[in-house]
Amino acid sequence: MLNSVHLYMRYIEISVRGQMQYRASFVMLSIGHLLATGVEFVAILVLFARFDNLQGWTLHEVAFLYGMVNIAFSIADAAARGFDLFGNMVKSGDFDRLLTRPRSTALQLAGQELTLRRVGRFAQGFGVMAWSSVAMDVSWSATDVVLLMMTVAGGVCMFMGLVVVQATLAFWTTETLEIMNTVTYGGVETTQYPIAIYRPWFQRLFTFGVP
Template sequence: MHSLALFTRLVAASLRGQARYPGSAIMLTLGQFLATGIELVAVWALFDRFGSVQGWTLGEVALFYGLVNMMFAVADALGRGFDVLGTDFLRTGSFDRLLLRPRPLALQLMAHDVRLSRLGRLLQGAAVLAYATVQGGIAWTPATVALALFAMAGGVALFLGILVLQGTLSFWTVESLEIANVLTYGGVQAAQYPLALYAQWFRRALTFAVPLACVAYYPGLAILGHADPLGAPAWVGWVSPLAGFAFLAAAFGAWRVGVRHYASTGS
């Protein structure tokens, strides 16, 4: 069976398994929607108190919030296998079973447990994006729609790359390290606001180390039609999402090193 067809069947099987308990699936999805809504309330409270922050309005910041949360929701659904690699596969020896199958390891892990509940964060991000369209005065054109989809794809690749690195660390630590949560959930928090609000060292980290700005901030500026307060050329936003794919490629390079390091459980 072709790898893509196998991936589709594995994802469908995972979703069917969760759909057997519709009440649980609905409650988990609703819980995800409401839990992430607390972050939205915090953003609203900030702008309700001050009106604007360094010239940025709530409608404009809502664009960044909506985009980055939609990116993370998709990546989090696809990257669950890497998140639990240490506890569910390496410690139990189940990873050996994956190695014996004539299909890519990454594909098997991405289809391991596609969480339906992540739809809650995705829907919330889409709702906030609709709000940003109205309040931020965004005029969607074929070009800006294409850019938003390109940024989404780059952002999914970036967050998935972070989860791949988390799984890679498990080959040496077995237990997942909390530093990965700093990069995933902390990255979502940081990317919800314009890059210009942060200190210079943090801006550099978000641009060159973990390029969250490249998949959210710069494309967001291009969609809004705003000039960058930091002086970046306007064309940067149209190409910067490529950094997300480059990050994912580098993460899989590290992943291959980790797989070669693996020596089974010994039990």
């Protein structure tokens, strides 16, 4: 177990070192990612400029939810890049190389790449969540912080699980199904808003079906 963790950290170190060879590119990609995802929050601001609340939720409450979801997804998206590219590896035959190595294929895929430019989405989500927290004058206790961390960790696990399922489908479809994006990227869009605004069947789908 410890040996696998050490190997994974070595994979991540190599990935980070490779991406840091082009620091200017990393900075520009991160800023671009921050601005691109920031458009989503602008849409929320426009929505609340028209309506005072959303099923009883205020702008700052929805903003906090938005930030939390984007933090979780940015971590999962950065860490699960290898699984996201799995369909191409199966088609090109590169997956066979992983099978010949005396290590877990899941470990090798997980360590394939840590996509650092996702820090743009992370920073944007964290900034929005921090702003909304200050605006609501939240008094953070140790229990609240632990609960927040566990919630984000749960979100990371869920999104990574969906990417792994998407990768698994490549064995039968030769490439990952685009329909899975409706529950990965679509799931991000859905969970940025209070689930109470959706129809009952849709609430059940994303509360019980997708997880």
